[in-house]
Every structure is written in C-alpha cells, then in structure tokens.
Amino acid sequence: xxxxxxxxxxxxxxxxxxxxxxxxxxxxxxxxxxxxxxxxxxxxxxxxxxxxxxxxxxxxxxxxxxxxxxxxxxxxxxxxxxxxxxxxxxxxxxxxxxxxxxxxxxxxxxxxxxxxxxxxxxxxxxxxxxxxxxxxxxxxxxxxxxxxxxxxxxxxxxxxxxxxxxxxxxxxxxxxxxxxxxxxxxxxxxxxxxxxxxxxxxxxxxxxxxxxxxxxxxxxxxxxxxxxxxxxxxxxxxxxxxxxxxxxxxxxxxxxxxxxxxxxxxxxxxxxxxxxxxxxxxxxxxxxxxxxxxxxxxxxxxxxxxxxxxxxxxxxxxxxxxxxxxxxxxxxxxxxxxxxxxxxxxxxxxxxxxxxxxxxxxxxxxxxxxxxxxxxxxxxxxxxxxxxxxxxxxxxxxxxxxxxxxxxxxxxxxxxxxxxxxxxxxxxxxxxxxxxxxxxxxxxxxxxxxxxxxxxxxxxxxxxxxxxxxxxxxxxxxxxxxxxxxxxxxxxxxxxxxxxxxxxxxxxxxxxxxxxxxxxxxxxxxxxxxxxxxxxxxxxxxxxxxxxxxxxxxxxxxxxxxxxxxxxxxxxxxxxxxxxxxxxxxxxxxxxxxxxxxxxxxxxxxxxxxxxxxxxxxxxxxxx
Numbered sequence: 001x002x003x004x005x006x007x008x009x010x011x012x013x014x015x016x017x018x019x020x021x022x023x024x025x026x027x028x029x030x031x032x033x034x035x036x037x038x039x040x041x042x043x044x045x046x047x048x049x050x051x052x053x054x055x056x057x058x059x060x061x062x063x064x065x066x067x068x069x070x071x072x073x074x075x076x077x078x079x080x081x082x083x084x085x086x087x088x089x090x091x092x093x094x095x096x097x098x099x100x101x102x103x104x105x106x107x108x109x110x111x112x113x114x115x116x117x118x119x120x121x122x123x124x125x126x127x128x129x130x131x132x133x134x135x136x137x138x139x140x141x142x143x144x145x146x147x148x149x150x151x152x153x154x155x156x157x158x159x160x161x162x163x164x165x166x167x168x169x170x171x172x173x174x175x176x177x178x179x180x181x182x183x184x185x186x187x188x189x190x191x192x193x194x195x196x197x198x199x200x201x202x203x204x205x206x207x208x209x210x211x212x213x214x215x216x217x218x219x220x221x222x223x224x225x226x227x228x229x230x231x232x233x234x235x236x237x238x239x240x241x242x243x244x245x246x247x248x249x250x251x252x253x254x255x256x257x258x259x260x261x262x263x264x265x266x267x268x269x270x271x272x273x274x275x276x277x278x279x280x281x282x283x284x285x286x287x288x289x290x291x292x293x294x295x296x297x298x299x300x301x302x303x304x305x306x307x308x309x310x311x312x313x314x315x316x317x318x319x320x321x322x323x324x325x326x327x328x329x330x331x332x333x334x335x336x337x338x339x340x341x342x343x344x345x346x347x348x349x350x351x352x353x354x355x356x357x358x359x360x361x362x363x364x365x366x367x368x369x370x371x372x373x374x375x376x377x378x379x380x381x382x383x384x385x386x387x388x389x390x391x392x393x394x395x396x397x398x399x400x401x402x403x404x405x406x407x408x409x410x411x412x413x414x415x416x417x418x419x420x421x422x423x424x425x426x427x428x429x430x431x432x433x434x435x436x437x438x439x440x441x442x443x444x445x446x447x448x449x450x451x452x453x454x455x456x457x458x459x460x461x462x463x464x465x466x467x468x469x470x471x472x473x474x475x476x477x478x479x480x481x482x483x484x485x486x487x488x489x490x491x492x493x494x495x496x497x498x499x500x501x502x503x504x505x506x507x508x509x510x511x512x513x514x515x516x517x518x519x520x521x522x523x524x525x526x527x528x529x530x531x532x533x534x535x536x537x538x539x540x541x542x543x544x545x546x547x548x549x550x551x552x553x554x555x556x557x558x559x560x561x562x563x564x565x566x567x568x569x570x571x572x573x574x575x576x577x578x579x580x581x582x583x584x585x586x587x588x589x590x591x592x593x594x595x596x597x598x599x600x601x602x603x604x605x606x607x608x609x610x611x612x613x614x615x616x617x618x619x620x621x622x623x624x
Contacts, residue, residue: 007178009037009099009106012171015044022046030146032114035099037107049092049113051141056090059131065089077108082161090127091119092145093153097160101171109164111156115147162414165395166424169412170327173426200297200454201277204284207293209233209250221277221300223270237267239274257283257291262453264301276305280453299453307562328354328425334416335370342386343379344370348420358402358409358425375402389413389421399428408432455553457489461546464489464503476533476555478526494524502535510539510546520556531557 018035023046025031032047056062069088073096076084083097094112098105124142128135148156201221204213214229222237234250235243246265253260260281267275281296329351335344347369354366371377389396392415400409407429414422455476458468469484477492493499502521509517516538523533533553540548 007175008039009035009101009171010041010043012101012106012174013167018167019044019046030114032112032146034110035107036110038105043107049141049145051090051138051145052092052113055131055133055138055141059133062090062131069094073108073110077105083111083157087116091115091123093148095153095157095160097157097164099164099168101168102175106171109160109167111160113145115145116150116153118147119143119145158417162395162417162422165414166329166412166422169395169397170424170426173327173410173428177428177431200299202295202297204295205233205293207254207291209235209254212293213295221298222267222275234265234267234279238265239268242266254291257285259283260294260296264305274302275300276302278453304559304562307559307566328356328358330354330423330425332371332421332423334419334421336419342382342390344372344382345421346370347374354425390416392416453554457484457551457553459489459549459551461506461549467548476525476553477523492523494522494530498522506537506549509537515539523553531555532560533557 015035022031022033022044026033026047030047032049034045034048035043037043052066056066065088069086072086073084073094077096077098080096080098083095085093085095087093092113093116094110096108096110099107099109119142121139121142124139125135127133128138201217202213202215203211203218206212210231210233211229214226216226218224218226218229235247238246242265246263249263250260252258260279263279265277265279267277269275277298278301279296279298281294283294284292286292330347331349332345333348334342335346337343347366350366366374372379372382392413394415396413398411398413400411401407402409407427408431410426410428412422412424412426453472453475455472456468456470457466457473459466465486465488466484467486469481471481473479473481473484490496490499493502498521502519505517505519516536518534518536520532521535522530524530534556535551535553537549537551539546540550542548
C-alpha cells in the first residue's frame with residue numbers, strides 16, 4: 001500500500017534546466033515568461049519588461065492596476081483554454097497557462113508582458129506626465145516591449161501548451177518513479193516486519209537444498225547464528241536416522257515440485273538436545289518453470305510433541321525540449337509519400353541529453369537523419385505510428401524496448417502540428433526493473449504468508465480495520481480473506497470486553513515504545529467456538545507515526561488443552577500415590593504387631609522347653 005504523498009512543482013521538474021531553456025528561447029526571439037507555483041514562489045523568470053519592473057510596479061498608483069491584473073488571472077485560471085489572458089489599463093497583455101500533474105494544479109506558466117498592436121506613444125507620454133516618470137526613459141522602456149500579432153500569440157500559446165504538456169508528462173514520470181520506489185521500500189519493510197515478528201524460523205534453500213537465506217529466529221530455535229547455517233542443508237542439522245528418513249521425503253517433493261506441508265522432523269540443537277520442527281514451504285520456479293529452490297518456515301513444536309507423546313502414547317501431528325532538459329528530446333518533421341501518407345520522419349533538433357539517453361555518440365549524424373535509419377525502425381512500425389498518432393489532440397505516452405541497446409524508454413509524443421511533432425525520451429529500464437522487483441517481492445511475500453500455519457493480519461491502527469490477511473484465516477477462524485477485508489477486528493473477539501482489553505494492551509505497548517507485543521488472548525471462530533491464541537503484534541511506522549500493525553495469530557488451543565489434560569493426569573497420579581502410601585503404612589504396622597507377637601510366643605515356648613528338661617533331669621535323679 002502506497003501512502004498519500006505531498007509534493008510541489010519544484011519537486012517534480014528541473015528548475016535550473018527550465019530557466020536555462022527559457023533564456024535560450026528568449027535569446028532567439030523576445031520571450032518574456034516565468035513559472036510560478038501556487039504559493040506565489042517564482043521558480044523561473046526571463047525577460048521581464050522594464051516598463052513594469054522599473055515603472056508600473058514601483059509606482060503605488062500604477063501598481064494597483066498591476067495587482068488587479070494578477071488577481072484576475074488567478075481567479076480565472078480554471079477557465080484557461082489553453083491560457084487566461086488579461087489586458088491591463090496600460091495596454092500590456094499577460095497570459096497564464098496552468099501546469100497540472102497527475103490531476104493536481106501545481107503552478108502556472110506566465111507569458112508577458114507584450115503588446116498586441118503598436119503602442120500609442122502619445123498615450124504613454126501622458127502616462128509619464130501623470131505619474132511623474134522620466135519621459136525619455138519611460139518611452140524607451142515602452143519601445144522595448146515586444147509587439148505580437150494575434151496570430152503570433154496563438155502560435156506561441158500552441159507552443160506553450162505543448163511545452164507544458166511535456167513538462168507535465170516528465171513531472172508525472174518523476175512522480176511515478178518516486179511512487180514505485182516508495183512502494184518497493186514499504187513492501188520490503190512490511191516483509192521484514194513480518195519476519196521479525198513471527199515466532200517461526202523463515203528460510204530459503206536453493207535447488208540443492210542448501211540454505212541461501214535464514215532469519216535470525218534460528219538462534220532461538222536451534223541455537224545457531226545465521227552465518228553458521230548458510231550453505232548447510234536441513235539434513236546437516238538432523239540425527240543420522242532422521243536425516244535419512246526426511247531426505248527421502250524431500251527428494252520426492254522436489255521431483256514433483258510440490259509444496260512442503262506440515263513435515264515434522266527432529267533436529268539437534270547446537271547444545272545437543274533434540275528439537276522437533278514443523279516445516280512448511282513453497283517451490284520457487286523461474287519463468288520457464290524450472291525449480292530454483294524453496295521458501296518456507298519452521299515452527300518449533302517440541303513442547304507440543306512432548307505433550308502429545310506423554311498423553312497419546314507417541315501419536316504424531318504449515319522531456320520536451322533541447323539541451324537543458326534531463327530527458328532526451330527531439331523535434332521531428334513528418335516525411336510523406338506522393339499519396340500524403342507518412343512514410344518516415346526526420347530529426348530536426350535534439351538536446352544534449354538525447355545522445356546519452358538514446359545511447360548515440362555525439363559524432364554520429366543525428367540532425368537531418370531519418371528515423372528508420374537512425375533508430376533501425378521498420379517501415380511497418382512507421383505505418384502503425386501514423387495510424388496511432390495522426391488524430392491525437394494531446395501528448396501520448398508509449399513504452400518502447402529499443403532494438404539497438406535493449407533498453408526500455410518512455411516516449412512522450414506531442415500532437416502533430418504543421419507536420420512537426422516533439423518526442424521526449426526517458427530511460428525507464430531501472431523503473432521496469434523496479435516493477436519487476438516489486439512483482440517478485442509481492443509474489444515472495446504472498447508465498448511466504450501462505451506458507452505459514454499462523455494467520456497474518458495487517459490492520460489500520462486508527463479504526464482497527466483489516467487491510468490484509470493471509471489464507472490461513474480460513475483454517476483458523478473459518479472465514480475467507482474476502483470476508484475479512486475492510487472489517488473492524490471486533491468480530492474476531494468473543495465479546496466487546498475482550499476487544500477493548502486487546503486494544504488497551506496495544507496502546508500500552510506503543511506508549512512504552514515496545515517493538516512488538518506478544519500475549520495470549522481469547523478469540524472466536526466463525527462457528528462461535530472460543531479458543532486461546534498467541535498474538536504477536538509488531539508496529540509499522542511512517543515518518544515516526546504508527547499507522548498500521550501486523551499481527552501473527554497462532555492457535556494454541558490444542559496445546560492449552562494438552563497442558564490441562566497433563567495437569568489433570570498428574571493430579572490423579574499424585575492422589576493414587578498418596579492413597580497407596582497410606583495403605584502400605586497400615587500394612588507395615590500390622591506386620592510389625594504380628595512380628596512382635598510371634599517373637600514373644602517363641603520366647604515363651606523356649607522357657608517351657610527349658611523347664612521340661614529340668615524336670616526330666618530331676619525325675620531321672622530320683623530314680624537312681
């Protein structure tokens with residue numbers, strides 16, 4: 001998304017070059033002119049007449065009439081066709097033509113002062129006497145003012161109209177280039193913001209599976225620095241058995257140029273412990289459909305896998321004129337055949353930039369040469385050019401790939417006038433390359449976003465309306481991206497209170513100048529189901545003002561559920577252990593009592609046996 005831009009006329013046109021051009025035009029024929037922006041700033045000025053600057057404008061009474069002239073022109077500039085003209089009480093003519101770029105009126109091109117008929121010197125003698133001017137000097141200034149016929153004026157106005165159209169078109173090209181460059185910059189910033197804010201490890205591999213890009217998240221996931229990973233393959237990070245298993249799967253995916261979808265794989269952290277990653281990726285193809293590599297993301301799901309293994313017994317689950325313009329400009333003359341059809345055109349004049357931009361050596365014969373010979377243009381192209389431009393009433397822009405140097409040009413062609421027309425050349429090869437880069441960035445970002453399991457939202461901070469969401473919103477929330485665009489995010493929360501609480505957390509993070517905010521929060525699906533999500537939000541700044549945020553939403557309801565089940569299981573286990581311990585203690589007590597009883601009994605039996613033996617001895621003695 002490109003933000004609105006404020007710009008002035010001087011930002012889009014080359015003022016020094018235009019000043020030089022107007023001075024050169026004035027040196028050929030008296031050409032009093034100026035370019036003034038809407039704030040009254042004089043950007044260029046040439047041949048302003050002494051009769052005005054040294055007499056009328058410095059006399060308070062005369063100046064009142066001059067101010068009336070200025071005011072009339074500014075109030076009627078919207079009626080210009082092609083210019084607004086005003087004859088002041090002193091008999092001088094002023095003309096103004098608006099300069100409009102991209103539909104915006106940025107300033108005016110003024111032509112004047114001049115006479116439309118030979119001045120009456122008697123009238124000006126009276127003027128000198130009336131206002132106290134030195135008669136001889138005043139009349140000399142009057143004689144210096146150019147006298148144009150109405151026909152001459154009309155010719156000049158036609159010229160000025162074409163001149164301004166070329167200025168406007170060149171300014172528009174500059175504006176478009178500024179916008180294009182800014183779009184690429186903003187897209188890159190958003191791209192990097194997403195990468196920084198996501199909890200996933202983002203990567204790119206070439207067709208041989210070697211890492212060519214790796215986000216800094218790798219340090220939190222596997223403990224490595226980025227430079228330690230570049231050049232390695234994913235299989236270098238796995239235990240031998242896992243490397244063999246996953247490489248077989250990856251070879252089949254590469255053979256069919258398929259996407260990598262939810263591929264679970266175990267890796268070794270730099271410190272030696274195991275980390276389970278959930279890998280998702282998309283193939284990157286060149287213009288011929290050949291595989292260049294993959295881009296994707298890895299999510300650390302170790303905790304989830306360990307929880308699943310514990311609870312589920314190891315069950316497995318993402319310009320116009322002359323030398324001074326920076327654009328190459330050529331004045332051309334149409335060449336007709338006997339039937340009155342255009343068969344070629346001759347180059348009459350070019351500016352200095354022409355040689356550089358059109359890639360011609362200054363020693364080459366350009367002036368007087370025919371276009372078909374100079375540019376290596378086919379006769380058929382001239383016929384098409386004639387058909388396309390012969391009835392044009394305004395300047396037409398055409399993009400053209402030169403067969404001579406294989407560079408792209410934006411060619412502005414003015415309407416045909418007296419068998420002549422002007423073309424301006426601007427090298428847009430870089431712009432075309434930028435457009436290509438922008439498209440590739442957009443394609444890259446789209447692939448990146450859609451390779452994530454998590455939902456990626458871009459939201460305006462002012463009204464919290466969604467301006468972008470990736471395809472994962474359907475899987476997590478049940479909505480299609482089209483159902484979300486332009487809506488306030490309130491429908492994603494279970495109630496107004498939850499919506500307000502998240503907004504308060506955002507404002508607190510911004511106030512405390514946090515780079516991002518990561519919290520767990522309750523959200524709701526399209527079917528009404530409420531679930532727990534981890535929301536990671538990063539803030540996008542434009543000229544130090546936060547206008548948008550990017551939020552990465554991860555559904556952690558399964559993890560929360562698993563943790564709750566584990567907690568419940570642990571409580572039950574603890575209860576069973578306590579009950580069993582009490583039971584064992586009771587059994588031990590009973591056993592101890594039994595042992596005590598048994599030992600006492602054995603002791604008494606021994607005593608009885610001893611007494612019996614004594615009696616037997618006595619009986620035996622008596623018998624003797």
